[in-house]
Amino acid sequence: MTIATETPTSARVPGAKVRILETATALFYGDGIRTVGVDRLIGESVVTKATFYKHYGSKDRLIVDYITLKHETARQQFESIVESADSAEGALRAIVAAIVAEIARPGFRGCAFINAAAEFPDPNHPVRAIVVSHRDWYTSALADLLTAVGHPMPGDAADEFLLARDGAMTGGYGGDPIAASAALQRAADRVIRAAVAR
Template sequence: MSVVSPHLTAQRAPGPGAKARILETVLDLFYEEGIRSVGVDRIIARAAVTKATFYKHYGSKDNLILQYIRARHEAMRDHLDGLIASADDPADAIRRLVRETAAEIGRTGFRGCPFLNAAAEFSDPRHPVRQVITAHRDWLTDRLADLLAETGHRMPGDGADDLMLARDGALSGGNAGDPVAASAALTRVAERVLAAR
């Protein structure tokens, strides 16, 4: 849930070098301004690389976009794994995710979920970007279902679907509307889901 934080993923910069600098650059630019609105020349200028270097490492903007989405997924996966490992129990892990998500929604500069934002820009479900997003969402839903199953939830798959829908609504509503109301609604849904054991 809070693993959607663009700042969590941006902190996981892949190290020095031009290739890493390009990816680190788009972690911010794509999130803040949208994927399609940021051109290759702007990425090259911001990353301080040559056009030849950009194309040597990524070949095209499409390849960079896919790497951007994959990097966000990997960072979210690593963060969630760490959060689960440090939680007292599965219910505590879910509550922590909800609290982190609420904090992220209230952060200055919050622009919604980077995955939902990318999905809005790539409407064709067969597009490679959408396929990575779908795989990411399936993974997150499965992790939530696993956590709920460990709590003894009667219907962990349904509960995970409820959490995902509440999360999506909170991330969208927190961006376009009232972040406090969106966070409070997400917390209420999570507590109702956790109570259904």
């Protein structure tokens, strides 16, 4: 009796809709949303034009799905870190470590949400709405952790934490990633110590 050792091709190859979104995610983050055209998305996704339009209808809908996926992924990662930590302080420090690791990752190109906001300056554009919603969620989630560690002003501290993260992500891409990461760690440590020192 022969035991099959390979997964059938149909199980290994993602469906066309998933493949298009995965391709868009890599290209939009790596090269910029506006610079990537539909023909390139179709070619690199290895789908037909009809298949692309059947699943997404337009590049605009794909862009919204891309930034929505970025939010969902970030949220899942954040929640996973919090669930794995032994305390709220441990979770905050683990979040900083995850940001530092992201900045050091090959192909890092800054924060996907800041990049998207820069490409879509109209505050009424659906992409901007998702970016604002993401940042509101992120600030609220940080404030919850800072409340749990006893920070006297968790909302303000969450704003400071997020601003330090934004600066590190931008500085890590546009400048010296080591210096940016070290600055983030110092800023986050000050925010956390303001709570645990009480």
